[in-house]
Each structure stands twice: as C-alpha cells, then as structure tokens.
Amino acid sequence: MTAASPSPAADPRLVRVELGNRAYDIAIGPGLLAGIGARIAALRPGARVAIVTDRNVAQHHLGTVEASLAAAGITSSAIVIEPGESAKSYAGLQQVTEGLIAARIERRDLVLALGGGVVGDLAGFAASVVRRGLDFVQAPTSLLAQVDSSVGGKTGINSPQGKNLIGAFHQPVLVVADTGALDTLPARELRAGYAEVAKYGLLGDAKLFDWLEGAWREIVTGSAERVAAVAASCTAKAAIVARDETETGDRALLNLGHTFGHALEAGAGYSQRLLHGEGVSIGMCLAFAYSARLGLCSGQDVVRAQRHLEAVGLPTRISDVPGELPDTDGLMTLIAQDKKVSRGQLTFILTRGIGEAFVAKDVDAASVRAFLEEMRAA
Structure with missing residues (x-):
C-alpha cells in the first residue's frame, strides 16, 4: 500500500468500497449529518429508519439526524444505549435487537448506527441477525470509527473471554463520516482514534506516516488536514477490504498492534482505564519492539513509532495502563483467545520497518511470554 501524502480539500470526499454488487460509498467531510436524510432517501426511497445511538452522542447529534430524516420525509425511531465498551455485550x-423488532423495522428498512465504534459494532451485528439480515448505514461520530470500525463490515460484541469474539461480517450500504462531529469529542477519545490513523502509515504506507509526523497537530485540531487524514485512512482500508473481505489473507494486517492491545483491554476490564485506541497504541509499540527483538526491523523504527505516538499524547508502554493488570500468564491466556489464533498457534502482525507490516504465523509462545515479562518489568 503506497500513496502520496494526502492534500487537504474543502469539499466532501467520496471513497468507494468495491465489493461487486455490495459496493458502497464513504462520504467524508464536515456538516454531513445535516444532510444525511437526503442521502438515505436517494439510496432507499420509502424506507423507515431505526437510529441506534448512545446517550452521549444523542445529546450532540440525534436531533440533527432526526430533523434531517424528517425533512427528507423519512419516519424514524431511536434506540439509545449506555455509552462505553460494556454495551458491546x-x-x-x-x-x-428487541428495540428493532418493537419498532417493526423490516427488511426494506434501514438501521442507522450513529456513534463511535461500540455503537457501530453493536448496531451492525444486531442488523445482521434481526429478520435474518437488515441493511444498515454507518454514521460514525468518533475518529476511530470514521477511519476504522465503520468501514469493512466487521460487527460484533465482546465475550468475557475476549474482545469481538462474537460477531459477523455484515457490510453497511453507506458510510457518512461527518468530520465536524469530531469537534464534540473529549480530547482523550480524539487522541485514541488517532492511533488508528497512524496505524495505516505504520503498517503499509511510509509516505503517509511521514506526512502524519508533520500534520498530526492540524488533524487533531480539526483543520482541512483532518478530512485528508480520514480520507487517506478510508482509502487504505477500502483497498484491503476489497481484496480480502473476510480476513483470510492480508486484511489481517489491519490488526497491527491489536493482539497485544486487545489482551490489555480485556485485562483492564474493557473500562475507561484503557480505551481501544490507547490499547492499539501500546500494542503497535510492542509489535515494533518484538519485531526488533527478532531482528526484523531496526531499533530506530521502534523509537520513531513510539516517539510519534507519545508526541500525540498516547500511551506506549504496558506500565502506562493505570491500575492492576493480569500477570504475564494471564495476558498470554488472553492472547491465546485472539481471533487470529489457528490450531492453537499464535499469529502476530510484525514489521520489517515503517510501512512494512506482514502476517507472521506460528509465532513461538514462549518467546512472546519472555518478551512480555521483560516489557512489564520495564
């Protein structure tokens, strides 16, 4: 995956996810929630819409979306969940699901996921199983959701034994990424989402990472570079999803940092102690450091990745997680539940340098355990 540095643009951008007759657009730009009704009316005339959102997002954006739908002649209802990872249960x-059934949402209607990754994963999974499959629209309101979880059709909930272990591949029919909605995010959540932006550069696009090192402040503060960063991230993910929709090949690259990160999230109880993007940030640093330990990449690349994430304000070490975590054996048990494990053998996304990630199968568990023990001590 190689690309020139993105350039800012004032107009909304469209990125196409090419999946044959299930292809869909990602619309990216500020102020798009106010026009979402017209987009949905054009896409699915006569459909009713059930909006799934959380209590925090509802305060900021539900009224705008309901008004837009009403102006387009669309009847809507809302299902409001509690915010936080614990809702993915x-x-x-x-x-x-019971809310969708009670609202009498039918197969010709739509589910609209309005919120961050938790809302998108949960609403998408519910849509995949109610009436054996409802179409849904993603309206991501967090940076993490706009650049990652809203695109590609991964939906699901968490198990007490691990993150995202129950779910389905269920593609949306439209993604509307209103970058202006990010202005309502707490600074910590915005930084956590940025980890997924950096991931695209670290895993497969060294030029993108070069650009991010100089542009991250503008992305965080909301200038035109933010739209460019979201578009670049979505373009990168769309290309990978089009090649490998159900993660049988190189789509696994998108999990750079996630094997370590998911174990830390589970160890922290899926709580506010460690947001998903923060876990990914630590996980990516661990993946680079472990790669260097194996002689795959240089120590300079490890330092460069870590320093960039630290500059943004992200955690980069296991010791950055507040409170108690499971011991090393406990973390290894959580890692063994990772979705990429095959026949009991560990699979990690490792790297040969900035922009050179690869899928490593049959990784030696004893080596990983020794590495984790050392990182915990550090």
Whole structure:
C-alpha cells in the first residue's frame, strides 16, 4: 500500500468500497449529518429508519439526524444505549435487537448506527441477525470509527473471554463520516482514534506516516488536514477490504498492534482505564519492539513509532495502563483467545520497518511470554 501524502480539500470526499454488487460509498467531510436524510432517501426511497445511538452522542447529534430524516420525509425511531465498551455485550445486543423488532423495522428498512465504534459494532451485528439480515448505514461520530470500525463490515460484541469474539461480517450500504462531529469529542477519545490513523502509515504506507509526523497537530485540531487524514485512512482500508473481505489473507494486517492491545483491554476490564485506541497504541509499540527483538526491523523504527505516538499524547508502554493488570500468564491466556489464533498457534502482525507490516504465523509462545515479562518489568 503506497500513496502520496494526502492534500487537504474543502469539499466532501467520496471513497468507494468495491465489493461487486455490495459496493458502497464513504462520504467524508464536515456538516454531513445535516444532510444525511437526503442521502438515505436517494439510496432507499420509502424506507423507515431505526437510529441506534448512545446517550452521549444523542445529546450532540440525534436531533440533527432526526430533523434531517424528517425533512427528507423519512419516519424514524431511536434506540439509545449506555455509552462505553460494556454495551458491546449480550445484554446490549438484546436491547438493540428487541428495540428493532418493537419498532417493526423490516427488511426494506434501514438501521442507522450513529456513534463511535461500540455503537457501530453493536448496531451492525444486531442488523445482521434481526429478520435474518437488515441493511444498515454507518454514521460514525468518533475518529476511530470514521477511519476504522465503520468501514469493512466487521460487527460484533465482546465475550468475557475476549474482545469481538462474537460477531459477523455484515457490510453497511453507506458510510457518512461527518468530520465536524469530531469537534464534540473529549480530547482523550480524539487522541485514541488517532492511533488508528497512524496505524495505516505504520503498517503499509511510509509516505503517509511521514506526512502524519508533520500534520498530526492540524488533524487533531480539526483543520482541512483532518478530512485528508480520514480520507487517506478510508482509502487504505477500502483497498484491503476489497481484496480480502473476510480476513483470510492480508486484511489481517489491519490488526497491527491489536493482539497485544486487545489482551490489555480485556485485562483492564474493557473500562475507561484503557480505551481501544490507547490499547492499539501500546500494542503497535510492542509489535515494533518484538519485531526488533527478532531482528526484523531496526531499533530506530521502534523509537520513531513510539516517539510519534507519545508526541500525540498516547500511551506506549504496558506500565502506562493505570491500575492492576493480569500477570504475564494471564495476558498470554488472553492472547491465546485472539481471533487470529489457528490450531492453537499464535499469529502476530510484525514489521520489517515503517510501512512494512506482514502476517507472521506460528509465532513461538514462549518467546512472546519472555518478551512480555521483560516489557512489564520495564
């Protein structure tokens, strides 16, 4: 994956996810929620819409979306869940599925996921199973969701034994990424989402990472570079998803940092102690450091990745996670539940340098354990 440095643009951008007759557009730009009704009316005339959102997002954006739908002649209802990763549970799934059934949403209607990654994953999974499959639209309101979880059709909930272990591939029919919505995010959540932006440069596009090192402040503060960064991230992910929709090949590259990160998230109880993007940030640093340990990449690349994420204000070490975590054996148990494990053998995304990630199968568990023990001590 190589690309020139993105350039800012004032107009909304469209990125196409090419999946044959299931292809869909990602619309990116500020102020798009105010026009989402017209987009949906053009896409699915006569459909009713059930909006799934959380209590925090509803305060900022639900009224705008409901007004836009009403102006387009679309009848809507809302299902409001509690915010936070804990909503991605069996109980959360029951709330949303029963809400969709009670709202009499039919197959010709639409589910609209309005919120961050938790809302998108939960609403998308509910849409995949209610009436054996409803179409849905993603309206991501967090940076992490706009550049990652809203694109590609991964939906699901967490198990007490691991993150995202229950779910389905269910592609949206449209993604509307209103970059202006990011202005309502707490600074910590915005930084956490930025980890997924940096991931695209670190895994496969050294030129993008070069650009991010100089542009990250403008991306965080919301200038035109933000639209460019979201578009570049979505373009990178769309290309990978088009090649490998169900993660049988190089789509696994998108999990750079996630094997370590998911274990840390589970160890922290899926709580505010460690946001998903923060876990990914630490996980990417661990993936680079472990790659260097194996002689795959230079120590300079490890330092460069870590310094960039630290400059943004992200955690980069296991010791940055507040509170107690499981011991090394406990973390290894969580890693063994990772979705990429095959026949009991560990699979990691490792790297040969900035922009040169690859899928490493049959990784030696004893080596990983020794590495984690050393990192915890450090």
